[in-house]
Amino acid sequence: MPLPLLGAGLGAAALGALTIGRYPISLRDIIAFLAAAAHLSALPQARYDLLHNIIIEIRLPRILAAALVGAALSASGAAYQSVFRNPLVSPGLLGVLGGASFGAALALILGLGGLAAQGSAFLFGIAAVGLGVGVANLFGAASMITLVLGGMISGAFFTAALSILKYAADPYDQLPAIVYWLMGSLASVDLHQVLSIAPPILAGIGALVALGRIMDALAMGDDEARSLGVPVTLARYAIIAAATLISALCVSMAGMIGWVGLFVPHFARLLVGPRNAALLPAAALLGAIFLIGADGLARSAMRSEIPIGIITELLGIPAFLLVLRRARKSWA
């Protein structure tokens, strides 16, 4: 069972990431800090405050955010792939990314602050998926193919709307803000925000894991899932709702972080097989590890921070090629 192993890997990645940054902090410092925090040993107050500030206030929120975003995007990617019976599908399929980008840009143009941009991104992400599903229902029953088409239409609409906003934006002030937002970043998250976003994300991932056996049945085809007693339309909407909720939360907090939801499920499938009850937790853990690593790179590779969305794209392409090479034979 590789799940405990992945769990241990996640712990190690998080610890390692705590040591990464401008100010040098070793594992020993972290242990000393934890011991002092648990009143097992003593540190000079100034040293303790410094470590508290760097570890708890600065680095921990980012690491938690990276773990949450990676886990959520990977789990929802795996869920989408099962529901749409397509290993090349990513969580953006139904337009959540396009909608969220538009929402964030709209808030930035209206001169609203970061929190409003996040709320707006979240709402428009959900709205875009709602629009996609609505369009699908115009064509009668919301089958897989009409959902994909609805998502394309919704995504195209919000991409066009985003272009209008960019064109209309003040090129010295607003346009860069939009562009930077779209590149994705975890730089502005604080502990309070991470802790408030964690419960819904973990609940969403838990819901997807609970729906795992149903996803296995859906992967066999609609009629076959029906013959196995699955209420297909309801199940599909429930899975899409949970996956959309958590990916919209991620995008609203961290901006556009591409590729993770597409290739991490592939890696997980190579490790634990396609059964979703095992695949979803494995994908979540693997995605968390990957994004902690990518965020570590984003923070340390250059003197100034690189947007994490760029890192995931750069790392994602070779990773995906690697997976494609291994997975190709199972598609024949």
Add this chain to the structure above:
Amino acid sequence: MMASKEPLRLAGRDLTFSRGDRRVLDGASLGVASGEIVSLLGANGAGKTTLLRLLMGFLAPQGGDVRLGGESLRGLGRRQVAQKIAYVAQSHLAPFPYRVRDVVMLGRLPHIGLFNRPGQGDEDCVDHLLERLGLSPLAGRPYTEISGGERQLTLLGRALAQGARILVMDEPMSGLDYGHQMRLIGFLRDLAAEGCGILMSTHHPDHAHWVSSRIALLIDGRIEADGAPGDVLTPAAIRWLYGVDTVAVSASGRTAFLPL
């Protein structure tokens, strides 16, 4: 495997169904009872798959009704139906490399419940079925990497794992080599002898004539004949169905149709 020995009957009466302007089924009636093998013959596009989907409750009929054991199918829950009717589809999608054993285990879903884990009884049932179908050596293999015949047997295993008394198969022989066709036919006969009711659509008049207790002919959305193979399946019927002239040849108590 059978949950109970009481006879069970699935029957559709006067079913109508249209897609747009096209009337696919126009008052078709067809049933199957436990212990029977019923073959449904019809040309491509005659509406066989639609009729099977109506009988399983995947589509709601626009006219007529479907009854399972005397109760209207509409009043039964999906899970209840899944414990009584199993389905082996014609074209099966396999985008992910599930193992043979995992696929068969999916058949236990109506008994386990959608949110529960399989128990020891389910594991034993799956082991037993894999053994019976000769799939034990393949149990750990991805079913995307086995032959088409083995995959069809895997899907039959999944259907049997449902413990259903009625088995609906859409062209189960299509794409199978001769050996796998014969093995599948052997399993179907055994299952019928054990009290399973089998309804299948097929394009093989010879097979149908050989294994069926009843044969039904679907022509232009209506069941034009339904009865014992010897009464229903004649060169005249084949000409009506497919527009092909044949001669019936009998040897060793079997009948085959040779095209002229």
